[in-house]
Amino acid sequence: MFDLIRAQGGSPRADILSGLTVALALVPEAVAFAFVAHVAPMVGLYAAFIMGLVTAVLGGRPGMISGATGAMAVVMTALVDSHGIQYLFAAVVLAGVLQLAAGLFRLGKFIRIVPTPVMIGFVNGLAIVIFLAQLGQFQTKGADGNMHWLSQPALLIMLALVLLTMAIIHFLPKLTNAVPSSLVAILVITALVAGLELDTRTVVDYLQNMSGDATATIAGTLPTFALPAVPLSWDTLYIILPYSAILAAVGLIESLLTLTVVDEMTQTRGQGNRECLGQGTGNVLSGLFGAMGGCAMIGQSMININSGGRGRLSGMTAAITLLCFILFAASFIEMIPLAALVGVMFMVVLGTFEWASFKMMRKVPKTDAFVIVLVTVVTVFTDLAIAVFIGVIVSALVFAWEHAKQIHASRTETNDGRTCYQLKGPLFFGSTASFLELFDANADRDEVVIDFRNARVCDHSALEAIDTLAERYLKLGKRLHLQHLSGDCTKLLQQAGDMVEIDLLTDPHYRVADDQLA
Template sequence: MLYSSINFKEINYKNEVLSGLTVALALVPEAVAFAFVAGVDPLVGLYAAFMVCLITSIFGGRPGMISGATGALAVVMVSLVKDHGVEYLFATVVLMGVLQMLFGLLKLGKFIRFIPEPVIYGFVNGLAIVIFMAQFGQFKVPKLNDTGVSWIAGVPLYTMLGLVVLTMAIIFLLPKLTKAVPAALTAIVVVSAIVIGFNLDTRTVGDMASVGGGFPAFHIPAVPFNLETLKIIFPYAFILAGIGLLESLLTLTLVDEITQTRGRSNQESAAQGLANVVAGFFGSMGGCAMIGQSMINVTSGGRTRLSGITAGVMLLVFILFASSLIEMVPLAALVGLMFMVAIGTFEWSSFRILRKIPKSDAFVLVAVSVLTVIFDLAIAVAIGVVISAMVFAWNSAVRIRARKYVDDKGVKHYEIYGPLFFASTANFLDKFDVANDPDEVIVDFAESRVADHSGIEAVNKLTERYLNAGKTLHLRHLSEDCRRLLKKAGNMVEVNIMEDPHYAVVTDRLA
């Protein structure tokens, strides 16, 4: 489905705008929290949420997906800020954006297809758990006479828990009664009205930090423009670009599934890069796609660019004009909202399918979920893809077969089935009985393919064995790409390419 073909008469503008407003409210505490994680001023996180959200919503390849400052990037940034200062962070964000734009312009987004379904399930479940666990930080407050934090207790705890439950109940029950307004926004408004109307003593957004400020100003990072600076920032930029693209493209895949449409991964990658370049030059920490806020947007009815644009614009409005009102929003309402997001994001069907899918896939699903919680998304997905690739290679290797028979002329035939590559070469060579075979042998590759250098070496070894035994070996029905591989191998393979005009037989020099 191409987005250019959307019928604008079918867009529900009310839902799009209200959904964007809901997302903007949910972005505020997340951006502030991630700014604290990265060790920068809260406004640096808020500016990132505004700029990245707005630019990717306008130019990105996945309308309805929300981007902003994220924890996955913040945990990488913290050491850079600590060791070199915030100006080096801004320079790194610019370089990160350039790398992401190159990724998109080179059309490398297609490689997201190489991530197996169990890895995507594990990614979704792991992030749902991370989102859920992250909300417990709102139940902690700084200690009065000591460093660190402590859990709230007594009446404040019970009040906050009650408001969280009320928020979750509204989000769950309201859609069953009416879908005229987004349930998440209604829950935030109702709970905020109760807290303000009854003057309840509970934590608000203002207790985290002030969200008021001016319009972000253009700012060239104050770093030396030399090779030494590049050596410092490039490793961080490369890692941040990779993590940002990975989280964005996986979130894009998830939103695709929910909306039954198809996003454009290369366009999204380039837009993410553009957003981060702009963010770096306007003094913010950059960002990438946010699965939690994207889920809020999609479930609230946001399907087009309008919802994301509204979220970005409203976030700027909050910063410039409405900070005092936003600081009055109780954290309990936003915690309840994120709890519901986590519950809705988690793939509960994965419990049902665990016993039905191959054990290796079940292991990958669980491993990626656990590793996402323990380490981070990039490590978890990388390990999941490696395990899946190894399992696939093993399964392909053991499936190589050879049908054997001797024809009426006394020639022995080996009909090979399955790919010949690095993992299957040992099994391939074990199929041949060189010592007891007749003087003439035909190996038929009609149902096989030489896939890599290891396969060429296996053919070479087999040819040498029959050559040393004084026997004639024919290689029949090699595909065109296999013959090209053998030709490129040159002297590495003891085979002269001589095609039979009827049977496309390739024979060695003994023939």
């Protein structure tokens, strides 16, 4: 049932090594997003383990990595501050149920309506967000509770180590692909810092500085099952439902868009509806095991793909390795320099950003270029879900406006005393006004023919426009003939119903977007 070992272009060895690399990069990300959500670091680490393992096994995209994410953590903050962490767990469970419903109702297919300019803006915006998030690693929390840049010596050492990490990742594949260059870079930088006793920040330094606890550690136990300690009442549902709906939407949008990006990189195709089910299952279990939930992580997914991870085994390895870090190897992971992980993420930023979009924007229509920039900016400054919705809406409005101008008709007078209109173009809500302006009912003869052979009636607004036109001719006592309409149109037209000339051999067959036909 599940391709647990490999996918096209991958191997168990590559999956295991890339999974190890991803696990190392997951630790600071999970901790950072836990702080964003105002919960304990272990809540974020558990989420990375549960989401990573469940979606690796059940999800629709082998090689894609899921875990705690910033997009969802931002939504959680207000709920945690106002009602506490138990309400967060309940909201995550409900969000998972909503995602399961989306998968069962096969709503994942609607990701296909996201236009390419929106996808490019999403990728570019997320790359910038990842970059800006790494800048926080160059800062430390002062006694006043505010973030301050590192002192000059510490900053220079960290920058040098970041550049060395990036150089190893870039140049090592030119020599060998036997092991993931990101994993080698992390190990080399860790050994270099330990051997030379360089004074630079490590994972445990970051954890203790952000938490304000000098004894903070990522060491922990297995997550335990517990129902969220909240009242089972309508009041509870009233509190968590808005948050759950937003979490479910944000999680699915980011996951399905990341799935599309990974599809493009691997030249394979994931299963959107199955991914909805995987994400929903992961979030339900997260809420029941004291984790903050999450969704697909484009940064870690890029690390996995670039390191050779293609199969489900890579995601499973990353999740299980992360749990082993928590249970058995916390002291070793805590000594990893932040510079090494920042360098890895900077390479992800360089690989994720669609640099060709700068050249592309000079060649594509100005509206597409505008959508790319708009989605990028909104992603950076507000929220991913809002950016995608705005991008899709703007693209749809532009599409409607452009196609509304394409409808036209040629008018002729025949020898048998008829006025004939040959209609061309799509007839839908955006073009109905232009459609009605094409006809001069007063000037036309008593017999009028409108031929829809080269036109397409798309929605109910178009049907209403045809009925309105028919009523105009009826009031003037003129006979109107509507030719070559789809059978759906014939069923739904009221005023013009008896004016439709049916020709079973030549009439077109297509569906019209109308609730009465559903």
